[in-house]
Amino acid sequence: MDVHLLKQLQRDQLAHMLESEPGKKDFVIDPCFTKLLDRIAGAAFLKDHGVDKIYKLDASQKSLAGTDIRFYFVRPAIPTMKLIANHINAEKSSHGLRKYKIIMVPRKLHVCEKILESEGVYGSISIEDFNLELVTLDNDILSLELPDFLRNFYLDGDQTWLHTVASSIVHLENLYGNIPNVYCLGKGAQMTFDLINLLSEKPREETVEKGDNQNIGHLFIIDRDIDFVTPLCAPVTYEALLDEIYGIECGIIDLTNPDSTSNAHGGKLLLTAENEIFQMIRNRHFSYVFAYISDKAKELKLVHDKKDDLKSVKDMRHFVSNDLRSLKQQQKLLAQHIGACEYIMSTKSKGSFEEFTHVEHCLLQGSDTRECINFIEECLFKQTNWLTVLRLICLLSLTEDGIQSKDYKSLRTKFLHSHGFDLMPSWFNLKKLGILTEYELPQANKPLGKMASITRRSQFKSLSKRLNLVPKVSDNVDLRIPNDMSYVFSGAYTPLACKLVDLILSRESLISLDDVLRLIPGGVKCDMRLKPASKARGGYSIPSTPAAKVVLVYFLGGCTFSEIAALRYLARREGYKITIATTAIITGNSFVESVMERKPI
Amino acid sequence: MATADWNPLGNVYYRNVELYQMDWNGLLELNQYMIAAAPYGGPIALMKDDKKTGRVSTNVKPIINVYNAAGKPLSQLRWNSGNVVHLGWSNTEELLCIQDNGVILVYDIALNFKRTFGMGQEAKEMKILDWKVFSSFQGTGIAVMTTSYRIYLINNVDDPRVRKLAEVPDLNSAPSSWTILNLDRQSRALVAKDAQLFLVDHGGQYQEQFPELASPVTAFIEMAVSFNNKLLAMFTDKGVIWIGSSDLKKVYCEFNTKASQRPQQLAWSGVGAVVALWDKLCIVVGPEKDWIKYNFESFVYLVQEEDGLRIIGNELHQFLQKVPDVTEQIFKIGSMEPGAMLYEASKEFSRRSQKADEYIRMIKDKLDVAVDQCIQAAGHEIEPSKQKALLRAASFGKCFLTDYRPEAFVDMCQMLRVLNQVRQFSVGIPLTYTQLNHLSVPVLIDRLVLRKLFCLAIRICHYLKIPDAEGASRILAHWACYKVQQKHEDEEQLARSISQKLLDAPGVSFSEIASQALEQGRKQLAIKLLDYEPKASEQVPLLLKMDQNNTALSKAVDSGDTDLVYTVLLTMKDKISNMGEFFMAIRQMPIAYSLYIQYCRQQNPKLVEDLYYQEDNFLAEGNCKVVSSYSEEMFEDRIRKLEAAITCYQKAKMEFASKQTEDQIKLLKIQRKLEDESNKTYIDMSLHDTMYKLTQNGNHKMTEQLRKDFKVPDKRFWLLRMEALAESSDWTELERFSKSKKPPVGMEAFVDVCMKYYNRTEAMKYVNRVTPDQKVKCLVKVGNLKEAADSALESRNEDSLNIVLSKAIQSNNKQLIETIRDYKIRLNTKK
CATH class of the missing domain: 3.90.830.10 (Sec1/Munc18 (SM) protein, domain 3a)
Structure with a gap:
């Protein structure tokens, strides 16, 4: 699976789009695309294809100078549209003849058209899609670069980007052949798979059964919400x-x-x-x-x-x-x-890094909880960086299945006293995500309303015990020459998603994993069409195709470099070729920050 | 004999083949009609022409009839519009009815009205004098000449844009003749003002042309352009036919017919000969002045084709064509071409004569050419029996070849089968093989569909193994569209029969059929049909159009495409004026509901609160209020918002949250007071930060008050105060504070805080007060390693000593390292 093919295609597509309008043109890009465009094409490439000036879209600019053709290269978001509309309206008197083209990445949305319409500029623009989905970041990493996915999907229940994920997989299948074995871990993953089937031009079952041109053997679609622990842990690679x-x-x-x-x-x-x-x-x-x-x-x-x-x-x-x-x-x-x-x-x-690590490991092991809470409180008193502390609090809640009411209240009060009342609504967001919950006696459990359909309760301890996610001390994880995936957290924890990939691939089936998989929030579903070679009847075995060793792991809601490292280790150990696709690469801080309550615009 | 109907024209032959016995024979007299026949064996339109019948025009509206090429009636229409002066066909077989005011009405083959357009204001006011329907490089074009002798033209009837051509100088009377030429992808008019020729274009230019002329001319009175636009024939008043290239640069010949009368029609047969028709006599003139004369029994009408000329009469429909080269090679008497020999051999073979072998031997090494010739010749035959004989010969010849590729033979058999089918009397499309190649099979299928010959079209698709998505499905979709227009059929049954046929056909768009049904006003049928549409993106907009909001919403939600959901939501919002009703509709669908909230959050935050309120989701409403309170400018408004939030939290039974909000209000009020008193900003600081700032500013009383009010734990208070004092370098106050009572944080915290602000002297003061077990650690922190080592030795703690040692190694203090090593030995010996 040569991921650079994807890059080449995107370059060609970009060139084609630029050439579609002859003459010099200005190119205004969404700030989130600057690095991304650099990776695909670079400024010289744009200039070669008739781009005169490149601007970054900025809320403070009221209007822009430049040539008579202008391209906007943006994400389809309402505030962006308003900004563009302001530009156009401001320039109407001075540059009435300027041609505007708004390129929406990865596709145009009706809402955005409506906004442009209501701003009164719909007549003077043309709108186009630019199907830029997975971007090749490295030999084995593809990313949609959609950091908003996590919040939009898991917190706000907005499935817009799920469609993009599914369509990106369909495009991959068009390019590299259908993927015979698909494993969906989590609810969003299953929704994605349904969408893939809906979006595929030909019925997937038929083409998969035919089995021509298969370059990828397995696809894992993994929901971030089956494992929020990993991004919260401090990385060490x-x-x-x-x-x-x-x-x-x-x-x-x-x-x-x-x-x-x-x-x-x-x-x-x-x-x-x-x-x-x-x-x-x-x-x-x-x-x-x-x-x-x-x-x-x-x-x-x-x-x-x-x-x-x-x-x-x-x-x-x-x-x-x-x-x-x-x-x-x-x-x-x-x-x-x-x-x-x-x-x-x-x-x-x-900071007191060692103590932090110690507390984190204690939480993962589930020992000395009281001491951990004391440490967290002290951090609060010392005004340690709020994100760091909040991550520990979340970790505490996840590993303990919610924080006991008394502690929860005291932690929240102390947190708000330290870092301000404006963070309070964010605590509800975290609660909705199931990351930071209050453990109450069953009778007081009030539903959060229909909105909370995609929430879950951590089953951390039982899962970690069954899957041996937290290695015992006796296991002796070697950190220099890794001998276990948990090395990515100094031997304290194996990322759940990676462990599951390992388990499922090594068994080539979900058989005998039932009781474990039942604990995965949202459940697991698989669609297997590539039968394991060893199970062939009649004594002879079908030689397994090289594709059987090629695996695509797709994270919904982002993955961390720790997980990537763990998967790379797994690939090395078992001789797989694992490619990681994700909606974005996240860190603990960016993850927590993204689900904070924002001020309305 | 095969050559019986061949007539020589110089060194080539022409033949006149009978295509059909006309169905209309005896029912009408062609010479009374205005006639239009489409090329490529297209339909014929007839309309009674009063001028030709000589009758006084009555008020009775004329009738337009459309027939197929065999004279079988297809459709009929009573004209009820203006005065039609000319009929024509476009290249997509649409009937163009040109009225004398320059308005053109377009009908399809079944005479359903399609659209109309005009040729400009001048044509409308001045009326038109003459008109030409021509094939341009863009499609079918129309040119009209107004009574003021100006020419207006459009290049494509599908996209009518009227252009005015340049005027011919000093043109005071109608030109003696004119025509439209297609040169260099531009349409120009060639206008004859008596003997002068002008070429005018729409760029305002005119050029006088001087073609080579041998005989004197006083006026060109007729012109004809060949089918491929490359050749031109002109008829002069002296009866001379001038034949040359259409750019007038080349002259092939001038032929004197000695006729003084203007020919009824001047036309090209393919590209090889010009045909001039006077009543029942017609002369075919070749480029070398050779000629053939034909006589007809009654009035005929000529239709130019790519490779010949169709002659439509009352009884017969004939095809005048140059005998194709390959046919000539095979059938010409005495031909020694390999094809001819093979044909002979095959004939002898069927007679069981040994001569067959002789013939084959003669052409042994050219047998592949012979087979090719026979296959090609078969294609040019109209008669199935002749096709068969030739194909049989080809097949016979093939037997002697070892590695002959069969594709050409198979293809020809297939094409002939298709051609024979469409040439059938009932279909009536007399295409030749050459024409079909030019027209292409998909277009032929489209034409069959236009004639509603769905079954035949599908059979042809299946026979030619055209993929369903390109062939059969498309035809079925057309069939379905046609079906829904038939209003007498029961909707239920119709929907069922359509779905039955179309469900398995790939690529059929049910939404297209449904929109057709909707156009016909059959809403229920449309809804039923839409249910079969697999693509939600097609389905939803149409459902919305039919006001099926809830169905549209649920389909959009099912599709998983949020963009569609938005489409529905926003359309619904515009349509339903009553917001409550709208909310009721969307609350059933959690996905739609959350999308709408997302939208509102960015468009109208206030609306979000209302939505939550409507939903009794008080917690979320409270959160919204808290968040929005931060964007309030006035202090009082903020407080009011927060108070409202408290009410929400109470309704949501979130006592803890409401308590915290109350605290916040309390804090805000204090901060406000502080600001008023001290002229410093406090608002929006956290409690901790507020107390910190107060301490730094020396307002210890207020700090104490806050501590009490908000039940700040001792530990926080101490840490906070220490830090604040240290930062503002208030070391005396810090020391006093350290002695005020037993610190809950331990003395080492004081050491830490001093070191943080780089005051080692102050730190040392506290080092001496820490508990002995912490002493070594603190000494290390202040950087006094020597004393640390001493203290470790004193407490006989080897671990501590090791820590100090490692620090010493880091700082590379050799002397100290020695000392500590020494201590360690001492410690170990003492044991």
Whole structure:
């Protein structure tokens, strides 16, 4: 499954769209697309196809100058539409003849058209779809880059993006062949699967049975709400830490330290498998990153020293033309990574990182709850960063099946006293999601209304026990050379989704997993058409196709780099080729922040 | 003999083949009618022409009749519009009725009115004098000449845009003749002003043309352009036919007919010959001045085709055609072409004569050419028996070839079968093989559909193995659309029979049929049909159009496409004036409901609150109020909002939330008071931050008050106060505070807070007061490793000593490392 094919297609599509309107044009993009477009095409590509100026859509601009044709490249959102309408209305008198084209990504929505209509600009624009769905972030990562999915779907019950997810899978199937085995973990996943069947042009069953051109053997569609624990845990692998501390956007990181004055090793860096040094350390446990870097530094020094014993001119020329350039580059990269590591270290040692980790592990194990609550309270008194504390509180609720009423009330009061009353409605959001609940005696359980249809109660403890998600100390998880997926959390926890993928793939069926899967909120459904090779009757076995080892794991509502690392480990161990698709890559902070109550616009 | 009806024209032959015995024979006299026949064997329209019958025009409205090429009536219409001067057919077989005021009415083959358009104001006012229907590069075009001799033209009747052509200079009377030429993708008119020729275009340009002329001319009185637009024939008043290229640059010949009369029709037969018709006599003139004469028994009408000329008469429908080369090669007497030999061989073979073998031997090495020739020739025959004989010969020849690819043979057999079917009298489309190739099979199928020959069309699709999605399904959809127009049929039964036939057909759009039904005013039928539509995106808008809001909503929800749901919601909102009714409708559907809330949240937050209120969802309503309170500008409004929120929370039985909101109001009021007193901002700070700021500003009394009011735990209070004092460097107050009573946080917290603000001296003060077990740790924190080591030794704690050691290693203090190693040895020896 060559994911770069997807990128090529998108480039062609983009070029086609730009060329559709001859002449010079301006290109106004939604800020959320800047990095994304960089990954697909880049500014030079746009210029080659007739783009004159590129603007970022900004609420503060009232109107824009520029050529007579303007493209807006935006997400179909109501506020964006109003902004565009304002531009057009403001320019009407001065640039009456300007041509406007609004390109909605990934598709146009009727609501947006209505808004444009009611703003009175519908007549002067043309609207087009641009079917940009999954973006190739790396050899094994595809992303819709829709961070809003989580909130919209799980909290607000808005299924708009679910349609996009399904259609992205249908497009993948058109490209790489139908996927014979589909496993849906969770309610949203099952809805997605139904939509896929609805959207496929030909009935899926028939084409799947025929089995031609199958490049992908298994598809997992996984709801984020079956496991909120993972994103809440503090990451420890290098890539995940980079994301948490610097923020990785579309595979691009800005290494400028937020609070350092010297900008020696800053600058933007593309983090993909092509970055050789990064590829070696991205999935490592952070404590073993330095080891590699120092080895690498020594190696570089060796190469560097070679220059001292260059005998002939020929050698010298060889050295200068070949080694020197890559050496320089590697040196720069290495310096950047060292800088990043230092910054991560300093951030982590500033707070009481060790205690945090300890409390987190205690919560996961379910031991010393009282002590944990005390620690959380102290954090509140000390005005520790509210997101960090809230994550711990959520973790407490998830692992304990809700916080006991007394503690809940005291924690909430203390939290609001520390961080302000305006965060109170957000607590209800978290409650609706089932992340932060109050454990009450059964009789007092009041339904939250019909809206809360997609909520759940954590079954964390029983699941963790049955699936052995929290390894016992005796299991001895090696963090240097991982021997268990739980290494991504220092051996304290195995991400549920990854564990399930492992289990289902190794058994090639759901048989005997029933009692476990019953505990998964929203349930599990599978549609299997590729029969396991070993089960063939009559003594001979059908040779399994290479596709059987190719797996696509699709996360609804986002996944973390920790999960990606765990899946990469699984792929290495079992010889699978796992590609991860997600609606967005999230971190604990971005996850909690996204479900906070926002002020109305 | 096959060559019996061949007439030589120079070195080629022409033949006149009978297509049909006309069905209308004896029922009408063609010369009394205005006639229009569509090319490609299309339908014929007739309308009684008063001028031709010589009768005084009456008030009786004329009748337009449409026949197929075999003279079988297809439809009839009593004309009730203006004065029709000309009839014509478009390339999609639509009848164009041109009125004298330049208005054109378009009808389909069944004479159902389609649309109308005019040729401009001048044509309307001045009336038109003459008209031409021509095939342009865009489709079918119409040109009219007004009584002021200006020409207006449109290039495509499907997209009528009237263009005015340049005027011919000094044109004071009607031109002697004119026609439309298609040159370089542009339509121009060639106008003859007596002997002068002008080419005018719509760019306002005119050019006088000077074609080579051998004989003197006083006027060109007739013109004809060939089917492919490349050749032109002109008839002069001296009876000369000038034949040349349409750009007038090349001349093929000038032929003197010696006729003084204007020919009734001047036309091309394919591209090889010009036909001039006078009453019952017709002359075929070739480019080399060769000619053939034909006589007819009665009035005939000529129709130009791509590869010949159709001659429609009262009794017969004939086809005048140059004998195709390959046919000539086979049938010409004495031909030694391989095809001819093979044909002979096959004939001998069927007679069981050994001559067959001789013939085959003669053409042994050219047998593949022979087979190809026979196959091709079969295609050009109209008579099935001749087709058969030729195909048999081809098949016979094939037997001697080892690696001959059969496709050409199979294709020809299939095409001939189709052609023979549509040539049948009842269908009446006399297409030749060449014409079919040009027209293509899909277009032919469309034409069958137009004639409502659904069954035949489907059979052809199946026979030619055209995929259902492109062939049969499309035809079925047309059939269904036709069916719903038949109002006498029972709706229930109709819906059932349509669905039965169409359900298995891929790619049929039920919504299209339903909208057709709706157009016919059969709403119930439309709804029934729509139920079969699998694509919700097609179904929903139509349901909305029919006011089936609730069905539309549920279908949209089922489709999982929220955009559709929005479409329904917003349409419903506009349609239903009563908001309550609207809410009632959507509350049944949780998905629709939550989508609507999403929409309102961005469009009209107030409405969200109302919605929650309506739903008795007081908790959510309260939350909304809390959130919106932050955007209120006036302090009093904020308080009022929060108070309203409390009421909501109480209704929702969320006592805890209402209590917290009350606290918030209390805090806000205090903050307000503080602001008034101190001129500093406090509002919107959290309780902790407020107390912190107060402490920093030295307002300890107020801090104490807040502490009491909000039951702030001791621990928080201490930590907060310590931090605030340390930050504002109020070290004396900090020290006093540390001694006020036993700190609930431990003395080491004081050390921490001092170190946080880099005051080691102050920190040391507290180090001495910490409990012994914490002492080493605190000393390390202040950075006094030596003392830490000493203290660890004192308390005989090796673990602590190790911690200090590791710190020492980090700071690379060699002397200290030695000391600690020394201590460790001492500690171990003492044991």
